[in-house]
Amino acid sequence: MTRPQPSSALSNLKVLDLTRVRAGPTCCRVLADFGADVIKIEAPPGVDPNEGMSGTRHGFDMQNLHRNKRSLTLNLKTPDGLAVFMKLVETADIVVENFRPDVKDRMGIGYEALKAVNPRIILASISGFGQDGPYRTRAGFDQVAQGMGGLMAITGHPGEGPMRAGIAVADSAAGLYAATGILVALAERERSGEGQWVHTSLLQAQIAMCDFQAAVYTVDGKVPPQNGNDHPNATPMGVVPTKDGHINVAVGGEGQWKAFCRAIARTDLASHPDFLSAPKRFANRPKLREILEAIFRTEVSAVWLDRLEAEGVPAGPIYRMDEVFADPQVQHLEMAVPINHHARGDIRLIAQPVVLSRTPAGIATPIAEAGEHTDEILREAGFDQAAIAKLKTDKIV
Known part of the structure; x- marks a missing residue:
């Protein structure tokens, strides 16, 4: 069966997506919307103790984060499941994960292990606080990173205490920085023939997003205050x-x-x-x-x-969200893309905000059901029907 293609730009790439929640899925969404074959690898029901942490499958968030992907269920906690994953790594270009840094090594899917199977593989890792250092094993969440990265101390009205931003700035930024790193690594691989390990964190991304407000301190030694709705350096x-x-x-x-x-x-x-x-x-x-x-x-x-x-x-x-999408310029930019989902009917998802003249991003398919493409993906990897049936019997997939 021919897979619907949202774009031809990255259609030569295969991505193994081990991510969940927001930062990692944001990264993989960029690749998927530009045509990469993104395989969302999920634990079979009952295996993951944090199952459902990302929200309901047919809910607005999962719909928006996981369009254009195929789904494979796989129990990576078993030797046979790990063997299946490593078989997929042999022909993959990119693996994206956002486990705590110690988890992937404990599972046997750290960069050196992947590189031994496929020297061209690019591993992209997104963590809360970095792959090493005193906080490496801490769980990371967006609001924690907003606080530690300085954003909450400069957001809100003076004297009213810290205020979180209304969106997941650290999560989304970390996903976008990871996607940027992957694309840089792919460009370099064209010259060297080798993959590499790309990693970022919510904390790093949040500090980088503070940009000139962070530079006020690092360059001039001044701690920027809260300014409410006023620009910190100019008026009116x-x-x-x-x-x-x-x-x-x-x-x-x-x-x-x-x-x-x-x-x-x-x-x-x-x-x-x-x-x-x-x-x-x-x-x-x-x-x-x-x-x-x-x-x-x-x-x-x-x-x-x-x-x-x-x-x-x-x-x-200053619009409410309904007014945003009613604005004629927003409609002209086609920032809400229509798609049909078998359970939700006709819905609209948020477009990629960058336009390419020849190979633009697109949304071809809604979120897949868990394991919807398991047989198809395993056959492509060389497993025959008997092997697939045994994996199902053993509850590996």
């Missing part, structure tokens, strides 16, 4: 209340400041001694904020957005 750049809600404004340079003053019909502010330069505006931010809030509360958001757009001032609405 942040949220302003309107007559019927809130909008974002982002005034960058002096030209935009003057255009902003025209848009709000307060050209006198452009020449006010307290606001003549970006440093002065920042130093007098409380005073400027008070003036602007009074002005913006006089009209509804749509009026202000039209006026700011007319003057070329960056601004935008």
Whole structure:
């Protein structure tokens, strides 16, 4: 049977996906959406003590994370199950896992073991805190990484205590960094002919995502504070209340400041001694904020957005999620991709946000049922029907 292809970009690659929850599946989703044959390896029912930790199979999260993958059930805790896995490794390009660092070596599927079977294999490992060091065996979760990576201390309003971000920043970033590392390793393999071990962690990814806020400390020695909805270094750049809600404004340079003053019909502010330069505006931010809030509360958001757009001032609405997908630009970008699932019917999943002109990503199949492709994958690996039947009898698959 011909497998539906979401893209031809990575269709020459076979990926063994041992991941669960979010960071690892995010990495594998990138590869799957660009056409790699991603085989999601799952424990048979009753084998995994944390079964169900990723949510219900037909739920929104699993649907979105595990599209475009085939499913194989396999008990890796048995010698026969490990032997089947190593047989698959022989012809695979990539293995992705997000166990605690000590687990894969205890299971016998660390990089050196995989490399002995297939020197071209790329192992991508995602952990909570790194593959070595004092925290290597700790279990990692996104909110813990947000706290340890500095994000929660700079998020929220001043004086109100730490605040988590509304999305799984560390998980998602770690998955994307791992995918980037895999693609770098694949490019290098074209030259050397050898695979390598790629690894990242939630903690590393979260610190990297803090970017300029982290560099404020490492370069200048300053600890960045909470700024609420205001930009930490520029003003007016942040949220302003309107007559019927809130909008974002982002005034960058002096030209935009003057255009902003025209848009709000307060050209006198452009020449006010307290606001003549970006440093002065920042130093007098409380005073400027008070003036602007009074002005913006006089009209509804749509009026202000039209006026700011007319003057070329960056601004935008602040949407609820239903409003996001109703926006004409979002619809034009096709960020919600329709797919049919046998149990859920017609649903929409979130598209990849990067566009390739010749080999774009796609969503060809919804999440597979557990073990849906077990026989097919084993036959491809060289197991005959009798061998497959015995594996089933022995509860290996």
